[in-house]
Amino acid sequence: MDSIFSNKIWLAPIAGYTNSVYRKICKSFDADVVISEMISADALIHRNQKTKILAEFDEAERPIGLQIFGNDAKKIAEGIKILRDFQPDFIDINMGCPIKKIVKNGSGAALLKDLSKIKKIVSSAIKVIDNKFALTIKIRSGWNSDENLFEIVKIIESEGASGIIFHSRTRLQMFAGKCNWNLIKKVKQKTKIPIIGNGDIKIPEDAKKMFEQTNCDSIMIGRGAIGNPWIFSQIKNYLQNNSYNQILDSEKIEMILLHFQKMSEKYGSKTSLKSIRKFVPYYTKGICGASKLRQMCNQTDDEEKFIKNLLDFKKHLENE
Ligand SMILES: Cc1cc2nc3c(=O)[nH]c(=O)nc-3n(C[C@H](O)[C@H](O)[C@H](O)COP(=O)(O)O)c2cc1C
The missing domain is CATH 3.20.20.70 (Aldolase class I)
Known part of the structure; x- marks a missing residue:
């Protein structure tokens, strides 16, 4: 090796x-x-x-x-x-x-x-x-x-x-x-x-x-x-x-969704929802308008709502 x-x-x-x-x-x-x-x-x-x-x-x-x-x-x-x-x-x-x-x-x-x-x-x-x-x-x-x-x-x-x-x-x-x-x-x-x-x-x-x-x-x-x-x-x-690509804000939101999906497959959606919430502020740091998204993610215990919030926010970012 x-x-x-x-x-x-x-x-x-x-x-x-x-x-x-x-x-x-x-x-x-x-x-x-x-x-x-x-x-x-x-x-x-x-x-x-x-x-x-x-x-x-x-x-x-x-x-x-x-x-x-x-x-x-x-x-x-x-x-x-x-x-x-x-x-x-x-x-x-x-x-x-x-x-x-x-x-x-x-x-x-x-x-x-x-x-x-x-x-x-x-x-x-x-x-x-x-x-x-x-x-x-x-x-x-x-x-x-x-x-x-x-x-x-x-x-x-x-x-x-x-x-x-x-x-x-x-x-x-x-x-x-x-x-x-x-x-x-x-x-x-x-x-x-x-x-x-x-x-x-x-x-x-x-x-x-x-x-x-x-x-x-x-x-x-x-x-x-x-x-x-x-x-x-x-x-x-x-x-x-001496150079590197910047990551698009919409890619960051996509990654939250993928991360959540992969965790849910392994640990189940209830545990994963709690766990992914801790990551959301890190993934969304510096993204304009993300504080509202973070709040919504923290407030919902519903997996579908959580995913919908993220998809809506991603769409909003792509249309900006
Ligand atoms: C929330 C949190 C949990 C950590 N857990 C561990 C751990 O389990 N084992 C460990 O050796 N260090 C742990 N660390 C320390 C990190 O591995 C690292 O040494 C430290 O954060 C400094 O590196 P950084 O400036 O790149 O974060 C933890 C740090 C934080 C902030």
Whole structure:
């Protein structure tokens, strides 16, 4: 298989958004690598059915990683054993999630405070993986500051991880402020394993800047890809030809309809209606007159009405 690490454009894991359907939509627009939403090691061990659904994927999604989170090396290794049966291309361990519910249990970004635990987690994960597939670790630059960053990166590399996905904000920053891309550059300089740069890529121009400014091996797009699956092919065009096509507003509405249809086929229309509502503001951002559409989409529980609203709005856009 072509390396997943060099010059690739990855879709970030975004819990509540990047399910199998959306990952496939992004793949259809040239995303190279995708990852599942984060999956709890504890829940996997307790054989929670809902959790196992998070690990399911289609062959069309490859190369795909399954992301696990937890607060204990043994449990994470046990969880990876369960994920092994799904035969992903790689496993990713979440050491970056900043949300309270996760860090109060010592998982996600809370691990960045405990260097010996990081060492244990990576070394036991490597043993379980047994060279069957790659292991990546997704980190932030630290808890309150970046003072331990290079030590953390050194531990991850020396314990044998295949790559590091680096979102260059501290936990304290949550999702606010600007990412410090200079730290990505420094981490790249100090390591031999591939670095996937992540944070604040919203338009193709940002992607080019991230490659140029940090020399990272691959890049990962999160929020910039929500309601904007075209960003992957736009980035590729921009990197090759310095230009890319703009997406018509009517195409965006068409994509909401397709996205909803694909989700309904997989998860049923009731669940999908709830789920697609979260995407509508992203797909329709900046479209003139879309606030009324968003309101209507939020208010209806009726699948037919929902579809009609979108079709009417699309017609209106095409007649403008
Ligand atoms: C709503 C939301 C959910 C997220 N879920 C996950 C997750 O499940 N696992 C993970 O590693 N990161 C998760 N992230 C973080 C993103 O993967 C990414 O690192 C972060 O948003 C920075 O990249 P961006 O600026 O391209 O969005 C989430 C972010 C958001 C906003």
